[in-house]
Amino acid sequence: MKHIAEQFPLLMPATLPPVSIAPVEVTTPAPIKKHHRYGPSRLGYLDECAGFTSRSGTNDAAEEGTTLHERMEEILQLVVKGKAKTAAEGLRMLSARIDFTDEERDYLRFCCVRCDLYISRNPQQILTENEITVSGEDGKMLNHGTLDVAFVWGDVAIIIDFKFGWVPVKHARENLQGRNYALGMFQKILGLRAVGVEFVQPKLGWFSTVSYKRIQMAEMFQRISDVIANAEFVQSNPDKAQPLMKPGVYCQYCSLSGSCAVLSNHRALAASKFNNLPAPVSFKGLELTKPMDIALARYWVDIIEAGVKEIKQRAFEIAELQGGEISCVLPNGEQIVYAVAEKNADRSLGAPIEIAEALKEFLTPEEILGAAELALGKLEPIAKNALVEAAKQRGEKLTKKAAWESVVSTLEANGLLTRPDGKIRFLKRKTRPLVV
Numbered sequence: 001m002k003h004i005a006e007q008f009p010l011l012m013p014a015t016l017p018p019v020s021i022a023p024v025e026v027t028t029p030a031p032i033k034k035h036h037r038y039g040p041s042r043l044g045y046l047d048e049c050a051g052f053t054s055r056s057g058t059n060d061a062a063e064e065g066t067t068l069h070e071r072m073e074e075i076l077q078l079v080v081k082g083k084a085k086t087a088a089e090g091l092r093m094l095s096a097r098i099d100f101t102d103e104e105r106d107y108l109r110f111c112c113v114r115c116d117l118y119i120s121r122n123p124q125q126i127l128t129e130n131e132i133t134v135s136g137e138d139g140k141m142l143n144h145g146t147l148d149v150a151f152v153w154g155d156v157a158i159i160i161d162f163k164f165g166w167v168p169v170k171h172a173r174e175n176l177q178g179r180n181y182a183l184g185m186f187q188k189i190l191g192l193r194a195v196g197v198e199f200v201q202p203k204l205g206w207f208s209t210v211s212y213k214r215i216q217m218a219e220m221f222q223r224i225s226d227v228i229a230n231a232e233f234v235q236s237n238p239d240k241a242q243p244l245m246k247p248g249v250y251c252q253y254c255s256l257s258g259s260c261a262v263l264s265n266h267r268a269l270a271a272s273k274f275n276n277l278p279a280p281v282s283f284k285g286l287e288l289t290k291p292m293d294i295a296l297a298r299y300w301v302d303i304i305e306a307g308v309k310e311i312k313q314r315a316f317e318i319a320e321l322q323g324g325e326i327s328c329v330l331p332n333g334e335q336i337v338y339a340v341a342e343k344n345a346d347r348s349l350g351a352p353i354e355i356a357e358a359l360k361e362f363l364t365p366e367e368i369l370g371a372a373e374l375a376l377g378k379l380e381p382i383a384k385n386a387l388v389e390a391a392k393q394r395g396e397k398l399t400k401k402a403a404w405e406s407v408v409s410t411l412e413a414n415g416l417l418t419r420p421d422g423k424i425r426f427l428k429r430k431t432r433p434l435v436v
């Protein structure tokens with residue numbers, strides 16, 4: 001029978017000089033922070049721009065990804081504990097108590113199929129949600145992260161990382177997160193000869209694999225420590241940061257995007273070409289902090305935003321004419337595709353009174369009205385027309401303005417039209433004549 005390393009489509013590395021970093025026994029007496037500032041999942045962004053800074057907080061997509069990761073962890077734990085023979089069986093067991101949507105089940109099934117490929121080869125260990133650290137020869141920790149699952153057979157391990165987003169991640173061959181995990185595995189399990197890494201992206205029905213040999217550890221360490229060294233340099237030398245910063249699609253995930261000097265420069269250059277205005281020369285350093293620079297950046301945003309809606313509409317029309325798709329290729333070779341897609345129109349509710357009647361067994365009219373959103377703008381034309389019409393029936397004349405004033409004063413007298421205390425503060429753009 002073939003050795004386990006030869007059973008998978010792992011790419012054998014190029015020949016490298018026989019140097020390696022002595023594997024370090026990692027000891028972690030101090031508690032490890034949940035996310036390392038330069039952890040594996042951030043390396044790809046940091047490689048593109050050393051100034052990249054993760055946003056804190058969460059959003060719907062991140063929450064969904066976290067939940068699906070947790071589900072895969074539960075499924076794999078059923079296998080680890082011997083309650084399920086395969087991940088597919090684990091998914092069936094979990095589905096009996098969790099009401100998955102069809103999409104969620106499809107995404108999990110895709111991940112389970114990939115895991116079962118390896119589970120069927122009887123791994124000696126299945127590590128889930130395992131902390132991986134990378135340390136230098138001096139034992140100093142470089143970074144750490146948590147891998148989703150690793151299957152281990154003696155001297156070979158396969159790591160799988162699930163990606164539940166829609167944006168394609170880099171192929172495993174170029175993916176620094178995978179390289180970081182593989183290096184951490186070599187350091188964690190000293191007997192490993194080869195580590196394979198697989199990224200599984202179920203929403204795209206896609207996966208990619210790569211393999212590393214122990215002899216590559218020095219090169220892997222160098223690549224990762226270079227990225228981290230650049231990121232540290234940028235943070236401690238903001239005035240010299242710009243050569244290591246490069247705006248790209250990842251700027252949307254960067255917490256500096258509102259104040260980034262380099263991104264503002266690019267916006268300004270784009271706007272100045274369009275509007276024939278001089279580009280600012282003052283954006284320096286890592287972030288914009290001078291009031292004048294921020295004001296200038298805010299102005300360029302106004303210029304860029306003008307016409308954005310029309311561009312989106314025109315892009316849709318052209319895509320329709322082009323058979324449903326338009327695309328472009330970025331300088332880094334990545335292809336951006338805009339494809340015409342369909343989704344259900346938003347559902348709309350009927351009138352509150354009819355809803356109250358239909359649901360009277362379950363909810364009181366007050367509860368229904370509590371959920372209804374009354375808008376002053378919607379009420380105004382209805383009320384005006386009703387009052388003007390009623391006056392007409394009585395043979396009186398009432399202007400719409402007077403009708404609305406009467407409605408407003410009635411609502412105010414009943415405490416039903418109020419304005420919260422305090423003012424809303426916002427930036428209003430003014431143009432003053434040139435001061436000479």
Ligand code: SF4
Binds near residue numbers: 049248257
């Ligand atoms: S916003 Fe600035 S610092 Fe952040 S990734 Fe983009 S270029 Fe880099």
